[in-house]
Amino acid sequence: MEDRPLSPDATLAERAQDGDTGAFDTLLRRHQDTVYRIALRVLGDAADAADTAQEALITAWRKLPELENTAVFSAWLYRIVTNRALNAVRSRIPAAPIDEGLPTAAPGPEHQSMASQLRGALTRALANLPPGQRACWILRELEGMSYEEIAQIVNATPTAVRGRIHRARTHLVEALRLWR
Amino acid sequence: MAVEPTDHDRLPCGTDLTTLAGHLAEGALTAHERNCSHCRGAVRRLRALDSARDDLASESVSAPPQLLDEVMRVVRTEGRPGRALPVPPEQHGVTRVREPAAARILRTAAETVGGISVGRCRISEEDEGLSVLLTARVETGAAIPELAEAARRAVRDAARHQLGWTLIRVDVEVVDLS
Structure with a gap:
């Protein structure tokens, strides 16, 4: 999958900050499942989760140059998707609680x-x-x-x-x- | 019902649910916890929760197949074009190389040295010419002066041969060990 030896997230994140889209592609392959899973578990809906994951990953590309400590890349990424998912949940029309x-x-x-x-x-x-x-x-x-x-x-x-x-x-x- | 967080953590017998959960996890239930009907009920529910959680956690959930492509389409379209840096000579037209492309050339050159991986590659235009700053991670135990010098030489050579640039300086910042 990768054309280089396995590089740490921090190295790839720094390259992606400089505009290396290939490095960002590798980061996505590493983290997309976790990003999607977090969205899915928080939202409880596959279509909403796919939308939220997509928005979160695009936001990550746009905001990445602002990330100073690239060693915390994954926590930073999961934070973006968690916040987006929470915002999506909170903006939903309140439904009647599900009968447990x-x-x-x-x-x-x-x-x-x-x-x-x-x-x-x-x-x-x-x-x-x-x-x-x-x-x-x-x-x-x-x-x-x-x-x-x-x-x-x-x-x-x-x-x-x-x-x-x-x-x-x-x-x-x-x-x-x-x-x- | 049960939308409010339930804060009565204490069972009617006075046992605290967190303590009980801790004892259960450690396999160290007290005599009271083993015999009291409230505690036994709570243990049953805690076990049910743990097993439901394990079941949910073991479910294999992958991102939808189109997610990567859709995101990368946007990423590639937007890119980060960076500056367009001129490449000599300029006799019958101008050649320019976008920063990310130039950075890639220089990074790749530095990594031919081996034992070093390069993150940032910043190219600066100074009065006397172009300078480069690399952030690098090197293998544990590497001789940093030699490694940095070899990387510097490789970057200067690539800049000269592939971009026609004579770099006035190549700085290497070792940020971590790999």
Whole structure:
């Protein structure tokens, strides 16, 4: 895929700052899946996630020259997509909260495995979390990031991040009680 | 229902949910936590949450195939044209090379040395001529003076042969080790 030996993100980001579109292409290949996944988990909708990921990546190209410390490129990129996804969520017309007690239709609960029912319940419960909590929980529990990394991404202190994740978990545990 | 964050972290028996989750993760539930019906219910729900989370996290989610192409189309169209730098001679017309293209030539030249990867390549127009600043990462244990000198020579040669430039200075800034 790459015509050079594996270069660190920081080197590629610096080249992309200078206008090397090939370097940016390589960075995209490395990070596009995570960018899309964050958007998808926060937004809960594939089409919205694709739009948000695309806007975030184009924004990254335009804003990249302003990034001084290229060593934090990935955190910077994930921050852009997280913020865009959160903005998109917040600008949605508020819908009635999803009933967490009921599994969604489709194949019918009796044909779904226990695991997929549980996963469905979790997805619905996530959709009802306040967006800030949802983003922190996703970055920690699904993307496996540290509190410090998440703090950089959501622009909060690690302590605040810890608090949000804690509240998110309390809510989710509660929601799964309803599901039972 | 349940849109508000639920802040009652304490179970009716007085056990704190975070403490319980910690004990569960460490496999160190106390006697009370193992026997109390409130705690056991909470443990069941925590386990259900963990297993649903593992299930969701293990789902393979990739970016849609067209995402990269759509973004790169915009990126290539916009580019960062940079300055158009003149290349001698100028007898029967003018030749100019855009900054990103020139930078690429010089970066590639520096990297032929081996053991060095080049990030930024900034070309400056000074009174006496053009100068270049490279940011570089070098292999751990590399002899930086020799490496930088070799890279400098390669950059000067490429500038002369491929761009017709005599660089007045090539600065190398080693920013990290790889």
